[in-house]
Amino acid sequence: MAERETWTSRIGFIFAAVGSAVGLGNIWSFPFQTAANGGAAFLVVYLLAVFLIGFPTMMVEFVIGRRGESNPVAAFEKLGYGNWSFTGGLGVFSSLVTLSFYSVVGGWVLSYIAGSVTGGYFGDAGAYFGSVASGPVAIGAHLVFMAITIGIVASGVTDGIERATKVMIPAILVLLVGLAAWATTLEGATAGYEYYLSPDFGVIASNFGSIVPPAMGQAFFTLSLGFSVMIAYSSYLGRDDSLPADGGAIVVVNTLVALLAGFVVFPILFATGGAEGAGGGAGTAFIALAGAFGNLPAGGVIGFVFFAVLLFAALSSSISLLEVPVSYVTENYGVGRRTTALAMGAAIAVIGLPATFGTTWLDFYNDVVFNLLLPISVFLLAIFVGWVADREAIDELGRGSSIGSSFTTAWLWWVRIVVPTVVLMTLWLGLETLYE
Ligand code: PHE
Ligand code: NA
Numbered sequence: 080m081a082e083r084e085t086w087t088s089r090i091g092f093i094f095a096a097v098g099s100a101v102g103l104g105n106i107w108s109f110p111f112q113t114a115a116n117g118g119a120a121f122l123v124v125y126l127l128a129v130f131l132i133g134f135p136t137m138m139v140e141f142v143i144g145r146r147g148e149s150n151p152v153a154a155f156e157k158l159g160y161g162n163w164s165f166t167g168g169l170g171v172f173s174s175l176v177t178l179s180f181y182s183v184v185g186g187w188v189l190s191y192i193a194g195s196v197t198g199g200y201f202g203d204a205g206a207y208f209g210s211v212a213s214g215p216v217a218i219g220a221h222l223v224f225m226a227i228t229i230g231i232v233a234s235g236v237t238d239g240i241e242r243a244t245k246v247m248i249p250a251i252l253v254l255l256v257g258l259a260a261w262a263t264t265l266e267g268a269t270a271g272y273e274y275y276l277s278p279d280f281g282v283i284a285s286n287f288g289s290i291v292p293p294a295m296g297q298a299f300f301t302l303s304l305g306f307s308v309m310i311a312y313s314s315y316l317g318r319d320d321s322l323p324a325d326g327g328a329i330v331v332v333n334t335l336v337a338l339l340a341g342f343v344v345f346p347i348l349f350a351t352g353g354a355e356g357a358g359g360g361a362g363t364a365f366i367a368l369a370g371a372f373g374n375l376p377a378g379g380v381i382g383f384v385f386f387a388v389l390l391f392a393a394l395s396s397s398i399s400l401l402e403v404p405v406s407y408v409t410e411n412y413g414v415g416r417r418t419t420a421l422a423m424g425a426a427i428a429v430i431g432l433p434a435t436f437g438t439t440w441l442d443f444y445n446d447v448v449f450n451l452l453l454p455i456s457v458f459l460l461a462i463f464v465g466w467v468a469d470r471e472a473i474d475e476l477g478r479g480s481s482i483g484s485s486f487t488t489a490w491l492w493w494v495r496i497v498v499p500t501v502v503l504m505t506l507w508l509g510l511e512t513l514y515e
Contacts, residue, residue: 170307186220
């Protein structure tokens, strides 16, 4: 069997993992989830979820991945617990499902880039969304987005994924900073910042049950946790890199990008009306933003840049979602990477087709992943590392880093008790919303 690829450098891994983390979740869902859930109150809960639950969970996936040094299913066997392989398999399954609808939204982004050039959404933003979000245009754009994703993954871990993310991540950062700076000049920007940044703790207290599940779900999703992605990516990592340091960098950059996106989106929304109408399902964000671009001076240029950022973010994530099943099939069945990427990609494209028929399907896929697959997956991972894996595996956390064994032990207890408890609570509250 061919030798396994590894990242060419530590920074290569960080770029790729940041690329996976930074996605539609940061620039599209985050600002609009925040708007839908009461602004800054949601932001506070979300940040707590990211740092207190998300970061320790990322370490869980890194430990399994680097120690397992293989695809997310075989990793559990390599650790000596083959009967836990289904946990990795669940992540592979979630990746498949998620990519299938993520790519449909990626297709929308392509249509909005086109619409920025042609002025398609300037007149009636709602009608434009209607014409590109479902039907033949949506199918075509979804297939184009999948084709690009397949092309990058087929080129391999270093030549494809690492190289692509090394271009896309800096571009995202530079363009977003530029957009945020431009947004400060808008009339109404102040009202936008205020809504975004002044938490109303009364809102948190009285809406606890409805804020926590989306905030937790968003925290896992935004960090690409529970999909076996971070298991797969850290399996290509060298033995002497520090897992906590790399993970810390990834979490911080991912959070900065989300916060920056808020500094772009809120001034724009408030310059042209306010955050009302921005909550709600998958499409409202596109309609609200495109409508705003249509009413701003040079809106086409700004829209083009914004949607280009969104495209880079979506692609750097979609390649990680495809890498998970591809690494599994190539390693387990010895099929070539190119063939596998094409076949898996085609299958995923087909699974995504229902989501091009209307946002009901898309919202359904999204709800199942957020409220069900994600929490179950993270719960199992925490139980595995917390209670099943031996101490030798646990000590992988400190390898190549200067953290002491007391840090590892503190993390272990956090993963044993706090993470599963919080996740179970979220699962419960989330299922309530799903079935209400
Ligand atoms: N983290 C990505 C985002 O925020 C989504 C994603 C989830 C990517 C899981 C890969 C795996 O958009
Ligand atoms: Na993210």
